[in-house]
Amino acid sequence: MLKNDLILRNPLRQLGFETEDILPAGAIGAVLSHAGVGKTALLVQLALNGMLRSQNVLHISLNDPVNKVNLWYSELFHHLAGRYEGAQINSLWESVLPHRFIMTFRVESFTVPKLEERLSDLTEQGIFSPTMMIIDGLHFDESRRSDLNALKALAVKNGMHIWFTVRTHRHESAGLDGLPVSFSAVAGLFDLVLELQPERADVHIKLLRGSGSTPAGSPLLLDPSTMLIKDKEL
């Protein structure tokens, strides 16, 4: 029951996408923002939403150790399920956990062939086959083009979709398409680009590129106190 409730409450549906996952299999998407605005929080919520629907999520972090990533999930989950009874939440948490796998790499040693090798370690032994992958902490510029192409091919091959976080810098000016210059070189590869923009007390989730639509008058927000997605301004 709780599970269905949590899925229904998922305000991401408001972004107006046709599929629950927002991204179809084989597609790649990006979430852009300055440091500390909530990229990871947003993606972890997408991941939790997938896990609640029994989809396997592979979370790859290039910055944080496993424990810290795990903390993101448990904190956001418990916030999300906050109004329900303790025992129920815990048993649901236990039941969604097997749908998640965290892998961390050091930024300098991360390569796509290495990731591919690790992934096949998991899938071939039947340990874990992801339908969604999150890559948190990759740096973007033109030199990443070949990596991104390879990752896209990986997504198609494994029938999954991949989300990236893209950190933008305040000193960097936006190009004509509203994307930061360094990112716009590779932006064409992405099927969907979301941006998080702090405005007054809230963080707005804006669609920069992609096929969804945000219904006018009801912007999607990230609550800075809980980092949860919400659909109304306070």
Next chain:
Amino acid sequence: MSSTVEKVRNIGISAHIDSGKTTLTERILFYTKRIHAIHDVKGKDGVGATMDSMELEKERGITITSAATFCEWQGHQINIIDTPGHVDFTIEVERSLRVLDGAVLVLCSVGGVQSQSITVDMQMKRYKVPCIAFINKCDRSGADPFRVIAQLHSKLGHNAVAMQMPIGLETDFRGVIDLLSMKAFYFEGENGEQVRSDEIPAELLAAARSKREEMIDAASLFSDELTEAILEESPIPDALIMDAVRKGTLLRKFTPVFLGSAYKNKGVQPLLDAVNRYLPCPADVENTALDLDHEEALVDLLPDSSRPIVALAFKLEDGAYGQLTYVRVYQGTLAKGAVIVNTRTGKKTKVGRVVRMHADQMEDIEAANAGYIGALFGIECASGDTFVSPGINLTMTSMFVPKPVISLAISPKDNKSQINMSKALNRFTKEDPTFRTHVDEETNETIIEGMGELHLEIYVERMKREYGTDVETGKPRVAYRETITQRAEFNYTHKKQTGGSGQYGRVAGYMEPITEGEDDFIFDNQVRGGSIPTQYIAACEKGFRQCLAKGPKMEFPVTGVKIVINDGASHAVDSSDMAFQAAARGAFREGYAKAKSVIHEPIMKVVVETPTEFQGGVMGLLNQRRGMIVGAQDEGPTTVVEAQVPLGEMFGFSTVLRSSTQGKAQFTMEFALYRQIPQSIAEKIAEEVALRKKSAA
């Protein structure tokens, strides 16, 4: 003996397995002239390290019990507790931390912050023990102390700051640069006993200056005077920096980091200086006791030798000299001839001999003053007991003792062994609160319980070696539990009329799962209007409690149940305590049958550190064992795989892991939580239980 409390340090040395704690302790004892030759842990001379006094420890190259020893360095008296590294023995680590004022966290410069270091660090946090870090094995290939410092930040959240810099690394490791005095130190002589100070090599000078600046910056947070000195750009006196670092360390907001290689005799003396400089003396640490005369109100203890005695027995040892009780004196003076009272038993004793221990040799002393660690002879007590002067009734806060998760049936091979086995068990259970023993009523077997396979194995070995007891062991058994998942009502009448006076009692109410908190059992009496007379309520509770030891489902202990009774009936003549106990037992069975009971099993947090090429295989192994892999962390040449695996599937894992990784992977395991078992496994367990019962009958 130095008598001022400012010059006393009670420290522990704790770390991950094989980081070199025992080797480091050995060197410390050598340099402080407590021992006159160095014996390595797995040395060819067959003597073994001094601190590993138990034969078994020498053979396995691990430290099982924490021997307490003392030494003197630069006019300071340092009491060292050598703590075991394996998680199975963490009760020892916990007990040591309880009585320590400070600790040296030893880390391997190659392995970095490993899983066990994280556990130990959490324990230090719990007891608020300030620490300094020592990055050992800088001579090993792959050594990178600054990576380890970064890990101290990222994994343990320490504000770790290098106080030294290495001169060369790996095979080229020659000495250390002290960033405080800006001098290079080399360790010469056969055993590195001569410390030669020299100018910093020119090529390292710039790096040393910038590291020194970083260090002073970090320290300035704890001293306004230091900040002022920096702003005025005046020369900064060493004492000012030392004061600031000490302040930060005592607050646990600054972790000074030192480097070296104990095995190669490098960097140990500066570490000893650091122990004296930065770790707290007993007076720096607040210790409190509970006053039993005033509803356990907190009482501050002052390390004042003239006040009444308060001392804690933190370790018992039954050795060649009879029973030895290690005590930490918090207040007063524990002198020969003093009268002390054991708060738990109320027994009065006169102190016979007071000794100071040095691994397995000892030295008689007149008295142990406040702040000191000593040992007493012939005192009847259990570990964790508090001793006080007559007239006061204080107890040190109870120590956290985890519940055992694994059990093993043992039986002596012959009659002689039978007697010795009970002697051995009696002693082990007194020494180690996580080790328990009981006799199974049905099978009549002696069961020992503990914190892991190795934990029990070690005790079986010790029985053989120290008591000459040969025992046969059964298959280890996991401590399963039963609990309920939904609310269920009960209304049970116990009625018997078989000659003599009858028995009558009716108990009604409901049971439900406990959702919050750690309680195993809650009994709530909501009977109004005396439908069950007050004098029988206690009997009802007793009846319910009797059912907890063996659950109706598979005879595992029942936990997490709240019982509420709200109605009942009694009979003026036929009701009795016995009748209500029986009624409660019936009510429990009635409710339990409807409450959808399930079996829970202990889940262990398993952390495997493996060379990256084997990580796929390791994950496969964990997966086969019903493990849920939480994540895989890339640590350069190694990968750390963290998983949650049912304890029942972990038997023999170390052998399998060794053979599939060419012995290069190691793992640690600790209890994480209880979780419901899958149906298919529950059926298997039910079969096993049935089989066991049959064979017992």
